[in-house]
Amino acid sequence: MATTIQSVERAARVFLYVADHPRVQASEISEKFGLTAPTTHHMLNTLVQTGLLKKDAARQYELGPAAERIAERAIRQLRPPTKLRVALHEFARRTGESCYLTAWRGDRISVIAAVEGNQAVRVEGLVVGYSENIHARVGARVMLAYAGGEDRDWVLASCDYAAVTPNTVRSREELEAVLQQIRETGVAIDREQLQIGVHSLAAPIFIDGEVRAALSLTAPIDRFRENEAAYLAAIRECAALPDDARREQVPLPPRSTPGAPGIA
Structure with a gap:
C-alpha cells in the first residue's frame, strides 16, 4: 500500500x-x-x-x-478529444438526428457528449453521464464488443439484464451473440430495445488503433426505416473522420445541446 x-x-x-x-x-x-x-x-x-x-x-x-x-x-480533461467531437457534430449535421458519444469512464460505460439534431424528436431517454442499461444501449454494446476480455467479462457478469422493453436482450448469452455480430459488422443496431418507438445505430471510433468511443444516433422508427441506408453510410464515414478534416467539418448543427436527452 x-x-x-x-x-x-x-x-x-x-x-x-x-x-x-x-x-x-x-x-x-x-x-x-x-x-x-x-x-x-x-x-x-x-x-x-x-x-x-x-x-x-x-x-x-x-x-x-x-x-x-x-x-x-x-471538465477540460474529461472533454472528448477533437476527433470525437468533430465526428459527433458532423454526424448530427448530416443526419439531422440526435447523436451521441459513449465511452468508458472508469469502470462504467457512459454517455460523454450529445448533440441534438435539427429534426430531433425528444424521447424519454438519457443525458450526458448516464451509464445504466448497458445491455440495451447501442453505444455501450459497441464499447463492450471491443473491450478487453477481462473488462467485458466483469461487466457482463454484473449486468442484471433487466427487460427495459419487450425487445431487450435478457441474458448474457443473447448479449454475447449481439457483441459478436457487432465485431463482425462494425455497427450496432437497436430496434426498440431501450425505448419503444425508437431505433438506434452505433459504430466504433478508433484512435491510434483503439476504440475510444462509440458514435450513435437515435430516430423514430418510421424515419429510421426510411433513412437506414443513409444513416449507415454517414456513421461509417463520420466514425472514420480523419484528423486533417477538422477545419473542413467544423459547421455545427442547429440547436447544439451538450446534455440533450436521447438514447445511446
Missing part, C-alpha cells in the same frame, strides 16, 4: 465533505471527523487561505474560487 501523509489526506476529506455539504459549520466538521476544535479551525483556515474554501458572514464554509479552477480543468 502506498504511503500517505495523514494531514493531507484528512484535509482532502474535509474539502470533499464541504463540496458535498455546502454552508457547513466548523462544529459539524469536528464531529464528523473526530477532530478537536483547534485542529478543525487551523485546517479550515488553511483551506480558506489557499482559496479551496471560503467562509461567509455566518461562519459557514463552502467551495472557494480555487475549487472553481479545479472544476474547470477537470
